[in-house]
Amino acid sequence: MIETSSIPQKIKQLMIILIPILVTQLAMFSMNFFDTIMSGKYSPADLAGVAIGSSLWVPISTGLTGILLAVTPIVAQLIGAKEKRDVPSTVLQGGYAAIFLSILVFIIGALVIRPILNGMNLESDVREVAYAYLVAISIGILPLFIYTVFRSFIDALGMTRVTMVITLMSLPINVILNYLFIFGKWGFPELGGAGAGYATAITYWLIALIAFWVIHTKQPFNEYRIFKVIPLPDWSKLKELLTMGIPIGLSIFFEVSIFSAVTLLMSNYSTMVIAAHQAAINFASFLYMIPLSISMALTIVVGFETGAKRVKDAKVYSWIGVTFALLLALIYGALLLAFKSDVAFLYTDDLHVRELIGHFLLYAVFFQLSDAVQAPVQGALRGYKDVNITFVMALISYWVIGLPLGYVLANYTSWGPYGYWLGLTSGLTAGAITLSIRLIAIQRRSMKTARPVQ
Incomplete structure (x- = not known):
């Protein structure tokens, strides 16, 4: 990254960092996207089972990987402050945190998954698909967490195009593996929705290994000699990482888990409603990759400028990102209204489920606008x-x-399952407003305490 002096230069640098992140996020999400679509093509029960399984897996995985995302702002500020010698230890301590978290998740998951599913009001075939999917995808916990640390280091250097290439290389493999394991093609076992879990887990291992090879052998990453000396776990470094990472992870967990909680609460409805809700949430989450990518790009550029004590530049970057996200949300919100029936057709051939998906997507338009503000502001x-x-x-x-x-609207009004979506919109709107106020306060404080750059 370089220092910029004008708004056009800032927009250009932000785009250079943002576009590869967006492609990467869309590709990473596409693994879950294709899991859902291809499971739906197998059967509505498999679509619902993958929906329930994902609702348990996604908030846990994203919340814990969110802890590891603290590597990005820490490294970005170190680079902005020209303290590169501290970068390797930060990355490696992130690796230790990834190993610890993966072991923790694996042990707890083995103890609680079956009781949780048994306690839900699910049809037996849906419950078994959900359990098999979670068992399969658990194979990929460790490489997913390790890859998050590697990616955070690569992105903090502004080299976001590298992670884009890695992810794009792996996506076709994930789709092919889905095809083989879900439908039992070319002599592979026919596993239905569970096959999607195995395909994704294998893909996680692939991208982690590729990222390791890139960091170890390619410039400019090998100049940091990340793996030259492997230190023991350092509590002071881990403390810094966790002090930042745990609030980040919890923030992400609380946002993502509310969508999963709604899906779990919808277990009281029919398999058709669960399947339609999950399909609509899946597509809305696909669109969410846009403001999320802007959020990740802002973390990098704002961290870089803050580390260099250029607080005015950090402020300008912040609001460029928010404005851009909001404009894009207006555009794809209008497109979603126009083509909701076509989107529903992607997920299922069942006419009733497609009709329900279209209704849910109408509500998705509204919380996309709130997401377009709160996600970049958090970044x-x-x-x-x-x-x-x-x-x-x-x-x-x-x-x-x-x-x-959402619970009140769904259970005590005529809104039914759509009441949950109105509740989601209200929560996201409240987050957008309060977080924006916080960002303005932080920017004012940083301007008052800033020292002139010598």
Whole structure:
């Protein structure tokens, strides 16, 4: 990354960092996207089972990988402050954290998955698909977490195109493996929805190994000699990582888990409603990759400028990102309204399920606008290393406002399952407002305390 002096230069640098991140996020999400679509083509029960399994897996995996994303702002600020010698230890301590978290998740999952599924009001075939999917995808926990650390280091250097290439290389393999394992082609076992879990787990191993090879052998990453000396776990470094990472992870967990909680609450409805809801959430989440990518790009550029004490530049980057995200949300929201029937056709051939998907997508348009504000604002705040208040705001917005309101609307009004989506929109809107206020406050404080660059 380089220092910029004008808004056009900032837009250009932001785009250079953002576009590869967006492609990477879309490709990473496409693994789950194709899991859902291809399972739906196998049967509605497999679509519903993968939906339930994903609802348990996604918030845990994204929340814990969110802890490891703290590597990005830490490394970005170190580079901005020209303290490159501390980068290798930060990355390796992130690796230790990844190993510990993966072991923890594997052990806890083995103990609680079956009781949780048994406690849900699910049809037996849906329950078995969900369990088999979770067992299969658990094989990929360790490489997913390790890859997150490697990717955070690569992205913090502004080399986001590298992770884009890695992910694009692996996506076709994931789709082919889905085809083989779900439908039992070319002599492979026919596993249905569970096959999607095995395909994704294998793909996680692939991208982790490729990222390791790139960091170890290719410039400019090998100049940092990340693996030259492998230190023992360093509590001071781990403490810095976890102090930042845990609030980031919890913020992400509270946002993602509210969608999963809604899916789990919908287990009281029919398999058709569960399948339609999950398909609509899946596509809405696909669109969410746009503001999420802008958020990740802002963490990098704001962290870089803050580390270099260029607080005015950090502020300008923040609002360029938010504005761009909001404009894009207006565009793809209009497109979603126009083509909701075509989107529903992607997920299933069942006419009733397609009709339900179309209804759910109408509500998705509204919370896309709130996502377009709150996600980039969170990314900017992470660049400032402001994470604790953000976590509290996320908790209140999603779980104190959004989910309870959705439950009331779904169970005590005529909105039915659509009431949950109105609650989601309310929670995301509250988050967008409160987080924006926090960002303005942080920017004002940083401007007052900034020292002139010598």
